[in-house]
Amino acid sequence: MANNASYQHNKIITLQKPETPMTSKPILVALDYDDKKAALNLIDQLDPEMCRLKVGKEMFTLFGPGLVKDIHERKFELFLDLKFHDIPNTVAKAVTAAAELGVWMTNVHASGGLAMMEAAKNALQPYGKDAPLLIAVTVLTSMSDEDLSLLGINVPAVEHVKRLANLTHQAGLDGVVCSAKEASILKAAFGADFSLVTPGIRPAGAAVGDQHRVMTPEDALRAGSDYLVIGRPITKAANPLSALTEIYHSITKQS
Numbered sequence: 001m002a003n004n005a006s007y008q009h010n011k012i013i014t015l016q017k018p019e020t021p022m023t024s025k026p027i028l029v030a031l032d033y034d035d036k037k038a039a040l041n042l043i044d045q046l047d048p049e050m051c052r053l054k055v056g057k058e059m060f061t062l063f064g065p066g067l068v069k070d071i072h073e074r075k076f077e078l079f080l081d082l083k084f085h086d087i088p089n090t091v092a093k094a095v096t097a098a099a100e101l102g103v104w105m106t107n108v109h110a111s112g113g114l115a116m117m118e119a120a121k122n123a124l125q126p127y128g129k130d131a132p133l134l135i136a137v138t139v140l141t142s143m144s145d146e147d148l149s150l151l152g153i154n155v156p157a158v159e160h161v162k163r164l165a166n167l168t169h170q171a172g173l174d175g176v177v178c179s180a181k182e183a184s185i186l187k188a189a190f191g192a193d194f195s196l197v198t199p200g201i202r203p204a205g206a207a208v209g210d211q212h213r214v215m216t217p218e219d220a221l222r223a224g225s226d227y228l229v230i231g232r233p234i235t236k237a238a239n240p241l242s243a244l245t246e247i248y249h250s251i252t253k254q255s
């Protein structure tokens with residue numbers, strides 16, 4: 001447990017807000033393309049010193065481990081965002097397969113439960129310092145309080161995120177996926193070493209699309225996000241490279 005938080009009856013009690021210096025390379029570009037050539041064309045314009053890349057369910061289903069190899073050959077670190085959610089044995093094997101691909105980060109759904117997350121963490125032990133970072137999705141950034149209540153979860157999203165982050169921390173994982181709206185609370189509760197990976201990032205004026213809990217890149221970092229997952233504001237821009245460069249400069253200016 002981070003030394004700046006304590007727990008009572010599974011509730012987080014915040015004691016102080018820690019200093020949160022910006023992680024180096026906080027931008028994770030979400031490559032949600034159905035065309036491998038188009039994705040590689042964008043990647044070939046990017047600098048691995050400026051960002052990391054994220055591949056999710058669409059591209060991995062279409063192009064498989066070969067795409068991971070193509071990305072690694074281009075010297076980018078990769079977040080394999082497959083959000084495993086299954087019984088412990090199956091998830092442990094899935095994260096082992098991700099580790100074999102040499103990815104930098106991978107993830108599971110925290111709602112798969114403590115035993116599932118512990119099994120995933122244990123499966124990575126043999127990889128030592130070469131193990132991917134393992135994080136857990138709390139509440140998808142596309143979901144509102146109303147969406148949760150339709151699932152029978154009758155608390156505000158932030159409360160459910162806190163519960164799931166608490167469980168993730170207990171399981172010994174490296175961090176969570178949450179929205180930047182919850183970042184300041186989680187950073188204060190779990191400390192600097194528990195990574196907060198935040199999708200739902202939208203530069204001012206950008207289309208929100210299906211995201212619900214959103215924040216600008218600058219505000220997200222100020223709130224305590226460690227990694228900003230940014231997809232369509234870059235990949236659907238008329239000029240993706242200049243969209244990324246603009247975001248990069250906006251956040252490096254503030255650090």
Ligand SMILES: O=c1ccn([C@@H]2O[C@H](COP(=O)(O)O)[C@@H](O)[C@H]2O)c(=O)[nH]1
Nearest residue numbers: 030056139140141199200229230231232
């Ligand atoms: O809660 C979550 C978890 C994952 N994602 C993923 O992040 C990107 C966001 O893309 P945008 O185009 O910037 O909306 C996408 O790959 C999602 O699968 C998320 O949005 N929210």
